[in-house]
Amino acid sequence: MLRTSRLTKLIIYAVLVVYVIIIITPFLMIFMNSFKSLREIFLKPFSLPSQFSLKNFVEAWKRANLTSAFANSIYVTTVSVLGILFVSSMLAYAISRYDFPFRRFLYIYIIAGLALPARLAIIPIYVILQKLNLLDTRLGLIIVYVSTGIAFATFLLKNFMDDIPKALEESAMIDGANPWTIFTKIDLPLIKHALVVVGVVNFVGIWNDFFFPLIIINSQGKETVPLAISIFFGEYSNQWNLISAALSMSVIPIMIGFFLLSRYFIVGITQGAVK
């Protein structure tokens, strides 16, 4: 810990406060604008809204199809994250715990996925989904997210599993438990913390993703939140009050989630990248 004089401390606080103001101002602006009329946005950009009516919110919610957008985002993100955790933890368990042919090769094969930018392979992905009749479906989107999430999740989960002692498992095996029972009853509970970290990191990534929905989804009613907002932004490009309201409503849930779970976010994301 660096020692600092009172003056230095004051300067540090000042710098940090300015930084935080720069971070918060854009969010404050869209929240404020959500209550204002267009005229008010233009004439009084810095003042508080003259009234706190929810009119803009109601209208933006309806016109941007946010009911179905939120339903789609929640559905796609939740199923994808559970899917990633499910298939990756099974794979990580097998690689970490058992000896079988091609085990080492399999691990390298999966880890190679860390180096392949999935977005660049979007053309073949698009073609495959088309052949499987999964284009423009939520299931197609989910399958892509699960598949592209496997490498990273398996890498992290295997690391965690390698670190937990095997004594419990060995005694369970002597008692005649099969590998599936050992996996679900002993190993999964032991890596609970890792599963939460991997889950949170993937949740944010998928919830926020714009690229895959942009390519894969193209009918109304199937959009996720980022895609719905982007369409709304294009159609109502001058209705800044409605756009602000729509943006506010799409930003607030993730902010609340972040403040509640900030510990996992920060641990997961800094570890995930640099570990």
Place this chain on the structure above:
Amino acid sequence: MQKISRKFILLFVLPAFILYTTFVIYPFIYSFILSFYQWPGVGKKIFVGLKNFRDILVGPFAEEFRNAFVHNIYFFALTAIFELGLGFIIAVLFVTTIKGKRIFQTLVYLPNVISMILVGFIWNMMLNPQWGLVNKFLKTIGLGFLAKPWLGDPNLALNTIIAVNVWRHLGFYVLVFYAAIISIHPDLINAAYIDGANNFQIIRYIIFPMVVPTLQTLLILLFIWSFNVFDIVYALEGVQAGPFRSTDVLGTLFYRTAFGGLGSSRMDFGLGAAIAVIMFVIVVPLSMFYAYMAEKRRRS
């Protein structure tokens, strides 16, 4: 290491293996194959050999490709300087004896959890030339001459996009550097104080050298991520990457080529795949090096 029956191995391995092979490995290989064809997405594929690559590297698309490529490199250089530079400095501020670190850190990280496309739209409003808060603010404090069409001036637009990008990501680098700095043993710093070192010397000769490995990792990641840039340009300038392609990057060029968007010079999956392959060739060796380092570090 235990033996296991084949039935259970297949149960554990197959679901992930099949998905991963079908939607990650196979598309990767298929991109290479497709890059030798001309194919608008329907009908027959026509084998054209290396024509797509010639078109991109020396032919009719060379100028557009080079333009986008240079922007990616520029993007990397500037984000590296600002995100890593400022990130390190602010992280150092956090390792002093100030109070309220947790709340500051949480707020600093906040923009990272907001979807990049939404960040783009929010800043699109902030930067609106007529009533956007940025120009209004400059006029209010008497710096009206600095008010600019941030996204409409070809000389400014890319820099503006980079600035928004820094706004979104800086917190991540702050926290990563912070994590690296606090893992330095406190005795090292205390001993330096006893020897009469001042804070600048400690930062220069103890803290900085200790975070160099982190810095290297982040540089590699930043390079890879710089070639993934798409959402932010899409949100601020659209797929045409205006004004006059001054903000075009390989991501938007790739998107236009493969999936259209009005005004693309030629829409073709083969040509798009060729752009993707070139991007693979630039990014994948570095990514592999990164994955290799991550695995090696884990084992040591």
